[in-house]
Amino acid sequence: MEIQNDLPKTFDPKAAEDKWYQIWLENKSFKPKKGKQNRTFTVLMPPPNVTGKLHMGHALDATTQDTLIRYKRMKGFETLWIPGTDHAGISTQAVVEKLIWKQEKKNRHDLGREEFLKRIWAWKEQYGAEIVNQQKKMGVSCDWDYSTFTLDDVPNKAVKKFFVSMYNEGLIFQSDYIVNWDPALQSAISDAEVEHKEVKGHFYSLRYKVLDAPETELIIATTRPETIFADTAIAVNPTDPRFKHLIGKTAVIPICNREIPIIADEHVDIEKGTGCLKVTPGHDFNDFEIGKRNGLPIINILNTNGTFNKNAPEIEGLRPKEARAKVEELLTELGVLVEKKDHVHPVGHGERSDEIVEPMVSKQWFLSTKAMSEVAVEAVEQGEMTFYPKGWENTYFSWLRNPKNWCISRQLWWGHQIPVFYCRSCEAQWASEETPAECAKCKSEDIFQDPDVLDTWFSSGLWPLSTLGWPDETAMKEKRFEDFYPNATLITGFDIIFFWVARMMMMGTKVTGTPPFKDVYIHALVRDKQGRKMSKSLGNGIDPLDMVGQYGADAMRFTLAAGSGYNRDLNLDPERIEGYRNFVNKLWNAFRFISPYLEKAKDELPIHSEWHLHDKWILAELNTVTRSMNEALDLYRFDEACSEIYQYVYEKFCAWYIELSKNILNGPDERAKVLRATMLKFCFRKIVILLHPVVPFLTEEIWSHLSGGKSLLIDQEYVEFDPQLENLEVQTMMNKFIEVTTGIRNIRSSVNLKPKDEIDVKLFTDDKKLAKFMYESRHFLKDLANVKSGTIKPKSSEKPRRSASLANAHTEIFIPLEGLIDIGEQVSRIRKDIEKTQADYQKVESKLENENFMRNAPEEIRTEVKEKARSFQDKLTSLNDILASFQ
RNA sequence: GGGCGUUUAGCUCAGCUGGGAGAGCGCUACCCUUACAAGGUAGAUGUCGGGGGUUCGAUCCCCUCAACGCCCACCA
Numbered sequence: 001m002e003i004q005n006d007l008p009k010t011f012d013p014k015a016a017e018d019k020w021y022q023i024w025l026e027n028k029s030f031k032p033k034k035g036k037q038n039r040t041f042t043v044l045m046p047p048p049n050v051t052g053k054l055h056m057g058h059a060l061d062a063t064t065q066d067t068l069i070r071y072k073r074m075k076g077f078e079t080l081w082i083p084g085t086d087h088a089g090i091s092t093q094a095v096v097e098k099l100i101w102k103q104e105k106k107n108r109h110d111l112g113r114e115e116f117l118k119r120i121w122a123w124k125e126q127y128g129a130e131i132v133n134q135q136k137k138m139g140v141s142c143d144w145d146y147s148t149f150t151l152d153d154v155p156n157k158a159v160k161k162f163f164v165s166m167y168n169e170g171l172i173f174q175s176d177y178i179v180n181w182d183p184a185l186q187s188a189i190s191d192a193e194v195e196h197k198e199v200k201g202h203f204y205s206l207r208y209k210v211l212d213a214p215e216t217e218l219i220i221a222t223t224r225p226e227t228i229f230a231d232t233a234i235a236v237n238p239t240d241p242r243f244k245h246l247i248g249k250t251a252v253i254p255i256c257n258r259e260i261p262i263i264a265d266e267h268v269d270i271e272k273g274t275g276c277l278k279v280t281p282g283h284d285f286n287d288f289e290i291g292k293r294n295g296l297p298i299i300n301i302l303n304t305n306g307t308f309n310k311n312a313p314e315i316e317g318l319r320p321k322e323a324r325a326k327v328e329e330l331l332t333e334l335g336v337l338v339e340k341k342d343h344v345h346p347v348g349h350g351e352r353s354d355e356i357v358e359p360m361v362s363k364q365w366f367l368s369t370k371a372m373s374e375v376a377v378e379a380v381e382q383g384e385m386t387f388y389p390k391g392w393e394n395t396y397f398s399w400l401r402n403p404k405n406w407c408i409s410r411q412l413w414w415g416h417q418i419p420v421f422y423c424r425s426c427e428a429q430w431a432s433e434e435t436p437a438e439c440a441k442c443k444s445e446d447i448f449q450d451p452d453v454l455d456t457w458f459s460s461g462l463w464p465l466s467t468l469g470w471p472d473e474t475a476m477k478e479k480r481f482e483d484f485y486p487n488a489t490l491i492t493g494f495d496i497i498f499f500w501v502a503r504m505m506m507m508g509t510k511v512t513g514t515p516p517f518k519d520v521y522i523h524a525l526v527r528d529k530q531g532r533k534m535s536k537s538l539g540n541g542i543d544p545l546d547m548v549g550q551y552g553a554d555a556m557r558f559t560l561a562a563g564s565g566y567n568r569d570l571n572l573d574p575e576r577i578e579g580y581r582n583f584v585n586k587l588w589n590a591f592r593f594i595s596p597y598l599e600k601a602k603d604e605l606p607i608h609s610e611w612h613l614h615d616k617w618i619l620a621e622l623n624t625v626t627r628s629m630n631e632a633l634d635l636y637r638f639d640e641a642c643s644e645i646y647q648y649v650y651e652k653f654c655a656w657y658i659e660l661s662k663n664i665l666n667g668p669d670e671r672a673k674v675l676r677a678t679m680l681k682f683c684f685r686k687i688v689i690l691l692h693p694v695v696p697f698l699t700e701e702i703w704s705h706l707s708g709g710k711s712l713l714i715d716q717e718y719v720e721f722d723p724q725l726e727n728l729e730v731q732t733m734m735n736k737f738i739e740v741t742t743g744i745r746n747i748r749s750s751v752n753l754k755p756k757d758e759i760d761v762k763l764f765t766d767d768k769k770l771a772k773f774m775y776e777s778r779h780f781l782k783d784l785a786n787v788k789s790g791t792i793k794p795k796s797s798e799k800p801r802r803s804a805s806l807a808n809a810h811t812e813i814f815i816p817l818e819g820l821i822d823i824g825e826q827v828s829r830i831r832k833d834i835e836k837t838q839a840d841y842q843k844v845e846s847k848l849e850n851e852n853f854m855r856n857a858p859e860e861i862r863t864e865v866k867e868k869a870r871s872f873q874d875k876l877t878s879l880n881d882i883l884a885s886f887q
Numbered sequence: 888g889g890g891c892g893u894u895u896a897g898c899u900c901a902g903c904u905g906g907g908a909g910a911g912c913g914c915u916a917c918c919c920u921u922a923c924a925a926g927g928u929a930g931a932u933g934u935c936g937g938g939g940g941u942u943c944g945a946u947c948c949c950c951u952c953a954a955c956g957c958c959c960a961c962c963a
Binding site: 007009010011045101170196199201203220221222223224267268269272273274275276277278284285286287289343345346347348359391392394395398399402494495498527529531562563565568569570572573575576578579580581582583584585586588589590591592593594595635637639640643646647653655658662733742745748749750752754755756762774783785786840843844847850851853854855856857858860861864865868870 | 891957
């Protein structure tokens with residue numbers, strides 16, 4: 001049969017991708033539409049940072065979310081997927097500062113706040129647009145009209161509204177408190193932004209003099225000798241017998257010779273170090289607490305850039321590393337350095353700058369999260385919000401059950417400026433959503449706004465609200481806040497469970513009383529094929545757009561979806577994308593095969609009685625895969641959904657159904673031809689519907705042919721399980737048919753028959769239904785295994801001698817080739833099979849002989865095992881007969 | 888120091904409530920067979936990390952050891 005076909009042999013993704021994306025946009029397919037579910041389904045895209053280009057993690061975000069949203073849309077939910085971008089305070093400011101320094105050798109202070117912000121906005125416009133462009137290439141079906149940037153008007157209002165209300169409630173407060181100070185950024189950062197890394201340092205033991213007890217010397221161990229200038233006490237444990245008598249006495253700090261009290265504090269660990277702790281309330285978190293408990297003064301010895309100030313005159317102007325060397329030198333000179341040994345210990349580093357963070361006391365804004373975090377924990381405990389996979393709730397809990405005040409102020413320029421105002425005349429301080437013209441108290445016009453900006457995650461925490469218009473009533477109405485809040489599912493990576501998920505839960509629940517989403521699906525982290533994190537320094541990053549260009553968006557999406565289940569790593573090998581590109585192309589070619597028959601095909605299925613056994617089978621299998629896919633997608637098992645449909649398309653549909661159809665489509669029976677064409681079309685429509693959420697472009701392209709261009713696939717209803725299509729009997733029959741056919745091919749291969757060599761096959765089976773079906777299928781066997789002639793008889797019939805042969809549980813297959821085959825080879829092949837079957841048989845037989853098994857195992861299992869034993873026995877009998885025929 | 892996770896075919900991984908070890912890629916042989924060589928047919932490969940326990944039965948449950956990875960933690 002020569003097929004006249006204008007369709008190209010390989011699918012060209014490029015043309016289809018741009019074309020269909022444009023059409024979907026024009027058709028407003030991404031906009032929410034009421035469906036048969038009469039329910040909304042909202043997904044919030046984690047807004048990418050405007051720092052640069054998208055990476056594979058974003059592609060995974062996009063793929064899983066788009067798959068979910070297309071699936072739910074087709075299932076009849078009124079879906080809304082909200083895109084957006086994040087200003088990413090520190091990151092973006094740092095990137096732009098670096099760029100300006102490189103190009104103009106100017107820092108932000110040289111430019112001034114206004115000019116510098118102008119530059120960042122220009123950067124944002126450029127990269128924001130590029131991000132959107134990249135997302136479109138991946139096929140994301142989000143509602144672009146909802147697109148929001150964190151510094152837009154409404155999010156600004158949200159931030160101010162929340163801040164002011166928390167300020168007035170007393171939950172946001174300003175305090176001189178010890179914070180993580182990043183000297184590179186010259187800003188405070190939050191606990192969550194500090195990474196602890198193991199650092200090689202030294203343990204210094206210093207000798208202190210004690211006044212009124214000249215015979216006593218205290219030995220103090222420290223890793224940071226340079227901080228002695230800020231010490232305001234020595235602490236010992238109140239129960240420590242070694243030092244009890246010294247409590248209340250005075251010690252003298254070497255170098256600066258300042259006198260400090262020896263105090264008692266529970267915090268001091270008797271076992272650790274020497275049992276004596278130098279207390280530095282200005283530059284250590286624990287010491288700060290000790291200082292508060294004991295009313296100690298605080299001394300700050302650092303400048304904001306990380307150098308030492310005049311409070312440490314001997315090392316003024318030096319950086320900590322140099323200062324340490326200098327202090328070591330001085331201590332040695334004084335003879336008070338008793339010991340110095342190597343010591344590995346964890347040191348906090350800034351997440352963005354990678355600089356050592358210096359604890360420092362400074363005036364910052366804090367949000368008290370204690371009450372909010374309790375509510376956020378409860379929401380998950382009571383099932384109002386569920387993590388998929390469930391294990392991640394532990395991570396979430398561990399963070400929220402140990403709440404600390406969140407330092408929300410940053411000494412940066414790029415971000416939401418803190419809406420707190422000060423009066424120079426009367427020193428009043430107040431928070432306001434509107435920018436005031438005068439002091440709220442004394443009406444003076446000499447007022448100014450707090451120069452700091454808020455932590456980026458402050459606005460991120462309000463994202464589910466602000467993207468739907470909150471708190472602007474007009475915007476909320478327009479964006480249908482009531483209908484779309486709360487979100488259905490949040491999809492994101494585990495690295496931001498603390499930063500983002502926890503904060504959204506706290507803040508969203510605080511404002512509305514309802515958690516911002518019902519499900520949180522945590523996807524894996526994309527790594528390279530060796531499992532290493534993709535990073536610039538390793539140069540192992542894969543650019544999603546490169547992959548789209550090389551293999552097509554569909555192939556990349558399928559690869560990412562196929563790798564997304566409940567795993568925490570996704571090791572991506574570009575070869576896998578190539579493999580799935582081949583799958584996409586396979587589907588295309590299956591369609592090419594069908595396309596000439598589409599004209600003949602009817603749109604409605606004929607009545608059931610006309611269906612061929614093949615038809616019943618392929619529909620039953622389709623039904624099975626439909627159920628699996630629905631179940632898998634409902635549980636965010638994208639990997640299972642993909643493997644189910646992959647298997648169906650490749651094995652069931654292409655390898656068997658299409659191959660079996662050729663005979664009919666080439667045959668003389670016109671009615672059968674129409675029926676088969678109709679069936680092929682029907683199944684193919686279902687296949688592309690099932691696949692569309694993962695593989696949107698190719699399926700839409702094929703749909704345009706299947707539907708005659710009358711409708712869009714994106715708008716179709718998803719396939720649902722149909723109990724009427726179940727047909728276990730037919731599936732069993734086809735499995736036997738496939739076994740026999742494969743058996744014949746197996747024999748052919750074992751005796752090196754060429755595909756062109758026609759054969760005569762003698763089948764022996766006692767399964768009458770199978771015998772009948774095999775007989776009816778004789779023409780198909782010609783196509784499938786080049787069988788020219790054959791017979792089917794009961795097993796008791798006389799069998800050919802010395803033939804190439806094989807047996808399974810139900811059928812013995814003989815290909816008479818006397819004189820053409822190597823008898824020895826055949827005999828050894830049969831013997832090997834006997835051995836294996838014998839072993840299998842003995843395994844199950846021993847179970848049946850085991851009294852305990854027969855007594856304890858459930859009926860179901862016993863029957864199953866008996867069934868197996870019988871089939872192994874049947875196969876053995878047949879194999880032994882065959883072996884005998886060679887004697 | 889605390890917590891979590893991983894360990895199954897050469898590679899990447901699946902294996903859902905315990906009941907004859909799977910997929911994809913790769914590999915081998917043969918085939919340009921009339922949708923597809925980005926293809927077809929057939930095939931090889933596993934002490935399911937080690938040890939113990941529960942059970943009629945363990946890749947799956949419990950204990951223990953080991954290796955690797957991640958997160959958290961006050962830098963004495």
